[in-house]
Amino acid sequence: MTVKAWTLTEKILAEHLVTGTMEKGAPIGIRIDQTLTQDATGTMAYLQLEAMGVGQVKTELSVSYVDHNTLQSGFENADDHKYLQTVAKKHGILFSRPGNGICHQVHLERFGRPGATLLGSDSHTPTGGGIGMLAIGAGGLDVACAMAGEPFMLNMPRVVEVRLLGALQKGVSAKDIILKVLSLLTVKGGVGKVIEYTGPGVATLSVPERATITNMGAELGATTSVFPSDETTRSFLRREGREDVFRPLAADEGACYDESHTIDLAELEPLIAMPHMPDVVKTVREVAGQSIDQVAIGSCTNSSYRDIMTVASILEGQHVAPHVSLVLSPGSRQVLQMVTEAGGLQKILSAGARLLECTCGPCIGMGQSPVTNAWSLRTFNRNFKGRSGTLSANVCLVSPETAAVSAIKGVIADPREASFELPEEPAVFLVDDSMIYAPEKEHPERVEVVQGPNIKPLPENTPLAASVEKEVVIKVGDNITTDHIMPAGAKVLPYRSNIGKISEFVFRDVQEGFKEHCQKVGGGIIVAGENYGQGSSREHAALAPMYLGIKAVLAKSFARIHAANLVNFGIVPLLFETAEDYDGIEEGDVLFLDFASLAPGKSVRVENRTKKKSFHARHNLSPLDIELLQAGGKLNYIKNKQKA
Numbered sequence: 001m002t003v004k005a006w007t008l009t010e011k012i013l014a015e016h017l018v019t020g021t022m023e024k025g026a027p028i029g030i031r032i033d034q035t036l037t038q039d040a041t042g043t044m045a046y047l048q049l050e051a052m053g054v055g056q057v058k059t060e061l062s063v064s065y066v067d068h069n070t071l072q073s074g075f076e077n078a079d080d081h082k083y084l085q086t087v088a089k090k091h092g093i094l095f096s097r098p099g100n101g102i103c104h105q106v107h108l109e110r111f112g113r114p115g116a117t118l119l120g121s122d123s124h125t126p127t128g129g130g131i132g133m134l135a136i137g138a139g140g141l142d143v144a145c146a147m148a149g150e151p152f153m154l155n156m157p158r159v160v161e162v163r164l165l166g167a168l169q170k171g172v173s174a175k176d177i178i179l180k181v182l183s184l185l186t187v188k189g190g191v192g193k194v195i196e197y198t199g200p201g202v203a204t205l206s207v208p209e210r211a212t213i214t215n216m217g218a219e220l221g222a223t224t225s226v227f228p229s230d231e232t233t234r235s236f237l238r239r240e241g242r243e244d245v246f247r248p249l250a251a252d253e254g255a256c257y258d259e260s261h262t263i264d265l266a267e268l269e270p271l272i273a274m275p276h277m278p279d280v281v282k283t284v285r286e287v288a289g290q291s292i293d294q295v296a297i298g299s300c301t302n303s304s305y306r307d308i309m310t311v312a313s314i315l316e317g318q319h320v321a322p323h324v325s326l327v328l329s330p331g332s333r334q335v336l337q338m339v340t341e342a343g344g345l346q347k348i349l350s351a352g353a354r355l356l357e358c359t360c361g362p363c364i365g366m367g368q369s370p371v372t373n374a375w376s377l378r379t380f381n382r383n384f385k386g387r388s389g390t391l392s393a394n395v396c397l398v399s400p401e402t403a404a405v406s407a408i409k410g411v412i413a414d415p416r417e418a419s420f421e422l423p424e425e426p427a428v429f430l431v432d433d434s435m436i437y438a439p440e441k442e443h444p445e446r447v448e449v450v451q452g453p454n455i456k457p458l459p460e461n462t463p464l465a466a467s468v469e470k471e472v473v474i475k476v477g478d479n480i481t482t483d484h485i486m487p488a489g490a491k492v493l494p495y496r497s498n499i500g501k502i503s504e505f506v507f508r509d510v511q512e513g514f515k516e517h518c519q520k521v522g523g524g525i526i527v528a529g530e531n532y533g534q535g536s537s538r539e540h541a542a543l544a545p546m547y548l549g550i551k552a553v554l555a556k557s558f559a560r561i562h563a564a565n566l567v568n569f570g571i572v573p574l575l576f577e578t579a580e581d582y583d584g585i586e587e588g589d590v591l592f593l594d595f596a597s598l599a600p601g602k603s604v605r606v607e608n609r610t611k612k613k614s615f616h617a618r619h620n621l622s623p624l625d626i627e628l629l630q631a632g633g634k635l636n637y638i639k640n641k642q643k644a
């Protein structure tokens, strides 16, 4: 009998399988070991956890981070932080307070464990794949369910191998590897897939470098990305004082992949993602000389000790060009303290950089919006139009090396031309968990959860009717992101816990008065092109439309997390069978959707009452998805289950 050779993904999934048979594309349920939330999605997740009546969380560990909405120019964000701290204390959740760092960076340093499953209410949760864990981004409601001990449902992914050969030349770094992968696979290339890195090139990359690559796997639309756990992983964990959680893990020899790509690291050169998509990739050489206005270094993609010390080495004895604003937001307090002790911070500040908090900062549009028509180079992972807070800005994504060299020169520049030292990996990391608070063990029932006036009750949805007749309230094209649907930024984010208020911003930059129109016509249907809902995991991009009465989205294709979020909030995601069906609908048309016999694999009849035409729409809904939709969303479903 031949023994099957397993991919690393299959090994971890098999260890956690609760329901299903691991047949490609089929629904499976997996046990979740760890969860993380950040504040922008966390308040909803914990309101949902409370609504489910859960006492103590059932996971091995769950952490609530505050890293997104840290500007306090009103009481709203402060209210959210207080709620998060008290609700964590009551329900057995660790709390990482503002200033301790960005969730993914801190989780990698302090909690990630090879072979574990992590579910996070942030789309860059796959960062944890750098340490050999299966780390998946999901909506807050799915994370709340995982904390309640429910399995996480997904379709058994296909597994793509990216085989790395050789070693990077100086001036080329992990960011360039993932930009190369993005140029090969595009922002849709990872949908329904896990990207697994193999080959001799893996051993040349440190854990934080691997995490840069798995972090931006989110931009491929992938379920997650994962690296093997090897001696490099053991060394990282030892230096974090956590060697006890190490275990070696890799794919079996001869494991069978659904797709395979090879990248020779020695042949890579510095790359840049051009406005306004992470897969519009060029070589830095091609665009060198373009004048720039801003350089922002940091984010969960590129703010490890190695990244910041490399920047320090490039900036040493130099000065930022007078027309350029250089800002730095370190990924964690651990990184900031270590960079300070190693003398790196002094070099960075002397060069004229501005130091921001150890938070997401400009990545989520929390400050540092660039000047009108700016060219902004960022070491971040997303450059969607308007995400920076300046609609006219041209945001490009680059490595820390390219960012630092360009900041000095004032134009986009190739870092291979600069002379600098690559930092030594520290022998031990500076471990200080004093900003992570343990939950109440003795008497959790006595903890008072503080819910200030910015925290409004969860909106409720009604069960799905047998048919829906509604107006097409908006028709959009391809690659609509969750930033288009539910913008972020300093003006919007403080209302994350106040759905009535935040719904005023839905499609703000796409259509004027969207909320008022939805309210006037009593809700409606959204029509969209390819890859609808790509980008972040934010469930507000489903929750706020639900609040406005949206009952269905008809699209050519969906991003995975967003489609799941729509189902979770009782909005039916339907797929066009032909491009003509999409072309035949106009904004304002009234559609009749027949949901009377909604069933897996069975198409849905759509009648365009305005155009007097009808067609059929497909869907990929599982039996469970249909039950969720019929209940009016997952929260209703779980509440009904508990009542039964």
Ligand code: F3S
Binding pocket: 068, 102, 103, 104, 122, 124, 299, 300, 301, 359, 360, 363, 364, 381
């Ligand atoms: Fe934060 Fe930006 Fe990452 S918002 S979690 S730094 S993608």
